Amino acid sequence: MPAPTPAPTRTTGTRPAPTDPLPASTPSRRTGADPVKALMHRHRNLCERAVDPLDIAAGLEAHGITDRTASRFLHRDVFSLAEEMYARVPRDAESRPGAPALNTPRARADWILLTLLPGALCAATVTALHLTHGQSRVIAAAAGTLAVALAVRAALARGPLAGKDRAHPTTPRISWLVAYALLGDGLLQAAATGGPDALPTGTAEGPWPLTTAPVLALALSCAPxxxxxHLFDVRARRKLSASRALEEFATSAKPLLLGTFALYLCALAALLALTTTTLNEPLAYPQTLTLGALLLLSRLLTTHGFTHAPALVLTAAGSAEATALATLFAARLPGCAFLATPVQTLIDTWGPAAIPTIACGAGALTLLLHAMRTVTRASAHAKADDTC
Known part of the structure; x- marks a missing residue:
């Protein structure tokens, strides 16, 4: 007799607890479990475009991440953190075969010719001033000034002297400083002796003498x-690609900046000696070298994205020169003779060149200290486009 088939059990209203894990479509969020991954998500574009760990390190430095911040991600410094971020970014091996770490700027014929143009036009203008008289000299001076100004503007718009941020235009400030180098010392000396009695005649022998040799030397120094x-950019990017840490690059970039600065001053001094000899004018080394140093440092900072400090320093230098002139004329008012005492003391002690030398020298020293702290950062070079 066959065994009876067991009756099926009736299911109750309760179901056994599932033992399978949660589906993959509903992952649990773990905030803070992988802080490096969260940092990579915040800087995703930087990580995807980077071709070298220093590229990421420079970008992190530009965003204010320091070695102390990197310690919160369990790394000893920013470069170590950047190496992990660079290693964890997925890359297509075929899309970057041997990609260069950094773009090295190349010298191009267009900016080479543009930097030679201001000196050539200024030399032509000075020649025209010495060969013309009366109304013709006025026309030559006006036309030459306009041509040189346009040439300088074109030279500053292309090549290694071109600024990428025009939020703080410095052209009016530079124009004032150069105009003072041409007319300021003569006007200051004339004002200190009760003049000027006439308008400038375009020569160094008039009642309001012009000093054309410094301006010609500055125009010729656009090329150096x-x-x-250009040399600073090339050498800095080579050192950046060879460095293994941000501090190592900063240490090697500071002597490079100082060497570039000294090289330009030597070139400017040689050009000034040439122009003063040719034009038979007295040497004006202090005011010309300090002005040239101020202009070079302001352009170096501007080309690397630091525009605020140059604008402030150039404004301060120009304001100091304008104030010195204004106090001499204001002292002629009744009861205001005391206003001219500081400026008159400087003129009597060191001559009219003391005013631009002090103003431009203090500004150049301020920008040099600022450049030693900012332009020597890796972030000032790693993301610079190859616009040279």
Whole structure:
């Protein structure tokens, strides 16, 4: 007799607890479990475009991440953190075969010719001033000034002297400083002796003498300035690609900046000696070298994205020169003779060149200290486009 088939059990209203894990479609969020991954998500574009760990390190430095911040991600410094971020970014091996770590700027014929143009036009203008008289000299001076101004603007728009941020235009400030180098010392000396009695005649022998040799030397120095800036960029990017840490690059970049600065001053001094000898004018080394140093440092900072400090320092230097002139004329008012005492003391002690030398020298020293702290950062070079 066959065994009876067991009756099926009736299911109750309760179901056994599932033992399978949660589906993959509903992952649990773990905030803070992988802080490096969260940092990579915040800087995803930087990580995807980077071709070298220093590229990421420079970008992190630009965003304010320091070695102390990197310690919160269990890394000893920013470069170690950047190496992990660079290693964890997925890359297509075929898309970057041997990609260069950094783009090295190359010298191009267009900016080379543009930097030579201001000196050539200024030399032509000075020649025209010495060969013309009366109304013709006025026309030559006006046309030459306009041509040189346009040439300088074109030279500063391309090549290694070109600024990428125009939020703080410095052209009016530079124009004032150069105009003072041409007319300021003569006007200051004339004002200190009760003049001027007539308008400038375009020569160094008039009642309001012009000092054309410093301006011609500054115009000719546009080419050395561009080459020095180009040399600094090339050497800095080579050192950046060879460095293994941000501090190592900063240590090697500071002597490079000082060497570039000294090289330009030597070139400017040689050009000034040439122009003063040719034009038979007295040497004006202090005011010309300090002005040239101020202009070069302001352009170096501007080309690397630091525009605020140059604008402030150039404004302060120009304001100091304008104030010195204004106090001499204001002292002629009744009861205001005391206003001229500081400026008159400087003129009597060191001559009219003391005013621009002090103003531009203090500004150049301020920008040099600022450049030693900012332009020597890796973030000032790693993301610079190859615009030279």
């Amino acid at each position: 300035a561009a080459w020095c800036a």
